[in-house]
Amino acid sequence: MLPRRVFQFLIIYFLFLCGLMALKYGLALSDYVIPAPVGIYHTLIAEYRQYSLATMNTMTVAVIGQVISVGMALVIGIAGRQSTWLGSFIKVAAFNFQAYPIVALAPILFILLGDGFLTRLLIAAMICYFPVLLSVLGIMSKPVDDIEHFYRVTGRMRWQLEVKIRTFENLTQLTTVIAGSATLAMAGTIVGEFIAANAGIGYSIRIALYQSDLGKILIALFLIGITIAVYQALLESLGVVIKRAWTGR
Template identity: 30%
Template sequence: MSVDRSIETAAPLPRIWSILPGPEVMRALGMAVLGLSLTLVLWQLVVTLFGVPSYLVPAPTDVAGALSRDLPLLVEAAVPTITEAFLGFLLGNTVALLVAVSFVYNKVIEEMFYPVAILVKTIPIVAIAPVLKIILGNGIEPKIVIAALICFFPTLVNSVRGFRAVNPQLLELMHVLSASKTEVFLRIRIYSALPYIFSALKISVTMCVLGAIVGEWIGANQGIGYLLLQSMFDFNAPRLFATILTASVIAITGFAIVSMLEKWVIRWDPGAAM
């Protein structure tokens, strides 16, 4: 019996180790770090050898100096941008999922409003931003709506496709069992759609940062977008590049968080499930 207990105690250990990055992931990270390092070295050499002025293209060392010197300013600017991007991410994806469900269960609604969604997507976001500023004012609201609009369409398209990518045999089985539409949705469709939804979320989590920054360009006195414009007008190229790098770090962090959530939620092989 003692042997059996030891085996039962040791059984969960593989699950703990399974959440750690595997050899393929570590190799991909290593190659990415190597490629980034080589790019920075090449960048430094080109700027140094050709004597490019720092106000045009700063060297990586100049950008690193700006990051160290202006770190409190960058963190202060990042806070409102992260807030706007996060709220826009929640708003845009929530509305997109609700609309996707209505499209799947009501063909008339889809035929009426899918072209409207496509039309909104085709309008450049920089053209919508001034209109939203006029309607919603100069506060945080237009930035959130702009970020939400950028998130909306990818999630809508992928969610509709995911909700419909259901094994017909499973639907037939649920029909035989007299399952309701709600039961079919909760037990079949949502599991089928999760891989598609997370693919869209990984796109929108990076795009919502861009939406927040665009909103700040139209009118703001704080945020990453405001600091970008200020650095450009001051011809402070090192701070400009440092601000761009800060925006990239925010987007990459959001992508990593969504990827970890996907790994935690989807514990089956989506290909095998199909």
């Protein structure tokens, strides 16, 4: 799974680079607009170490943010799965919270928490959690009648069992959503670093933008892409292991 993911990313990235080069040489654009392959290579050599560390820094925050957001989504999704007043209230609150754009909330976070780790973490978690929440709500609100009916008529149904049945029956979907949300966590962290941070690859991209250096941005995109590809592949593999352990298949 891992080599395939990385290979697929490399194909996409190099197709993207080829597109840029076609544009550059087709329109005779200067290295200022689109850097030449040699320039990109030199930037890679010069910035590789610093940008790799920055990407790892971002990835660490993104992983923690994702864990928090998945935890939040599971708690809210399970609590809000019932069609009771409380369930509906939790859903409305969760949906409304998501309606506020993060750039509008960021200054408040910045004032309250400063421009450090916590702000980045919170922004990452906020951007990542909603799609996971939607899936969890969808999965948890939908009864698996074939199985649940037996427990209901025998009076043995408890909420823990209900959650377990619905999770088990939708494990593949849940794994896919969680793996997919890794991209959002990374994107969220980078947005956070753009707005309020002194570290991470988003912060490095911001500096590169100030210096109009597209070469640095291309290197940053490469490192972000390959890191996400590896992380997603690891999450998918973890999902397979969990499923195998749970189902015995």
